Amino acid sequence: MRDVVRVVEVGPRDGLQNEKAQVPTATKIALIDRLSACGFPVVEATSFVSPKWVPQLADAEDVLAGITRREGVAYPVLVPNDKGLARAMAMGERHIAVFTAASDAFNLKNTNIDVDGSLARLEPVVEQARAAGVSVRGYVSTVLGCPYQGAVPVRDVVRVAGALHAMGCDEISLGDTIGVGTPAKAREMLLACAQVVPMPQLAVHFHDTYGQALANVLTCLEAGVRVVDSAVGGLGGCPYAKGASGNLATEDLLYMLEGLGLETGVDRDAVTRTALWIGEALGRRPASKLAAVALANGAAD
Ligand code: HMG
Numbered sequence: 601m602r603d604v605v606r607v608v609e610v611g612p613r614d615g616l617q618n619e620k621a622q623v624p625t626a627t628k629i630a631l632i633d634r635l636s637a638c639g640f641p642v643v644e645a646t647s648f649v650s651p652k653w654v655p656q657l658a659d660a661e662d663v664l665a666g667i668t669r670r671e672g673v674a675y676p677v678l679v680p681n682d683k684g685l686a687r688a689m690a691m692g693e694r695h696i697a698v699f700t701a702a703s704d705a706f707n708l709k710n711t712n713i714d715v716d717g718s719l720a721r722l723e724p725v726v727e728q729a730r731a732a733g734v735s736v737r738g739y740v741s742t743v744l745g746c747p748y749q750g751a752v753p754v755r756d757v758v759r760v761a762g763a764l765h766a767m768g769c770d771e772i773s774l775g776d777t778i779g780v781g782t783p784a785k786a787r788e789m790l791l792a793c794a795q796v797v798p799m800p801q802l803a804v805h806f807h808d809t810y811g812q813a814l815a816n817v818l819t820c821l822e823a824g825v826r827v828v829d830s831a832v833g834g835l836g837g838c839p840y841a842k843g844a845s846g847n848l849a850t851e852d853l854l855y856m857l858e859g860l861g862l863e864t865g866v867d868r869d870a871v872t873r874t875a876l877w878i879g880e881a882l883g884r885r886p887a888s889k890l891a892a893v894a895l896a897n898g899a900a901d
């Protein structure tokens with residue numbers, strides 16, 4: 601294996617968007633600052649989506665204005681439409697992420713439009729962002745199953761990933777939104793996408809509903825992927841994906857990557873401490889093995 605993996609920390613966005621109780625803006629800011637101090641190259645910060653749809657992230661501008669930006673760290677924000685892009689541009693953001701899905705049923709629930717409609721809506725957003733020198737990540741959700749449609753054909757994932765790539769997205773993240781994937785299917789899906797998007801521009805994004813996320817990452821690493829999304833403490837879920845559980849926990853991912861001899865530049869102990877800290881702030885134990893071990897060894901709960 602080549603020896604470097606880029607870990608994209610999505611906890612402040614994908615993690616917190618699903619929290620029922622409003623998380624204080626100051627807590628979000630402190631979380632992002634703690635994460636950027638851990639050495640991540642990317643900390644996905646928040647979303648410029650409709651506050652009617654995701655009230656938890658309605659404070660996006662305040663969060664971005666409050667964080668301490670570290671040299672070399674990108675803080676992408678999720679953008680669903682031209683309004684979201686305008687908000688990102690007004691804040692001077694340099695990195696955005698657009699999102700759609702491989703299934704119409706999920707996309708309608710998540711963004712009130714079918715997949716082709718969302719691609720048409722995103723095309724000018726991506727074009728405008730790139731013309732302004734803003735980097736664009738494209739997410740494809742429900743790549744290994746949809747909570748409303750059920751099975752998702754690989755060809756549908758490939759079509760959407762290819763469309764986002766053709767539109768000009770710099771990187772395409774393949775999201776198992778509800779965590780139903782297993783390794784052989786994850787590998788097949790990734791390799792099919794790599795036929796239309798160069799592997800270095802692909803990322804994998806697993807949720808851990810059935811405890812398969814690490815196994816899925818391993819098989820995708822073996823297939824050549826080198827960008828992996830995860831969330832500190834295993835935070836997360838999508839408010840519009842019935843049954844979606846947390847993301848793969850970053851600290852557990854780092855433990856595996858270290859064991860494989862793959863470098864990330866991220867301080868695993870600092871991430872585990874951050875998982876314990878945000879767990880305390882949210883009033884529950886983090887959903888990660890490393891946090892459980894740290895607590896068993898006497899770390900503060
Ligand atoms: P809509 O209701 O069809 O759109 O929502 P609309 O244009 O009619 O707007 C409705 C209201 O929202 C209007 O306000 C707009 O102005 C406002 P009103 O006139 O009623 O007062 N609005 C906005 N406000 C601020 N920023 C904006 C914005 N856009 C509209 N950008 C829309 C369509 C796409 C806006 C909505 O469905 C939405 O925001 N959806 C976001 C849902 C979401 O964030 N889901 C979670 C992220 S995806 C995910 O988690 C998966 C991922 O992690 C990968 C994986 O795991 O697979 C990425």
Ligand code: MG
Pocket residue numbers: 614775777805837838847
């Ligand atoms: Mg997600």
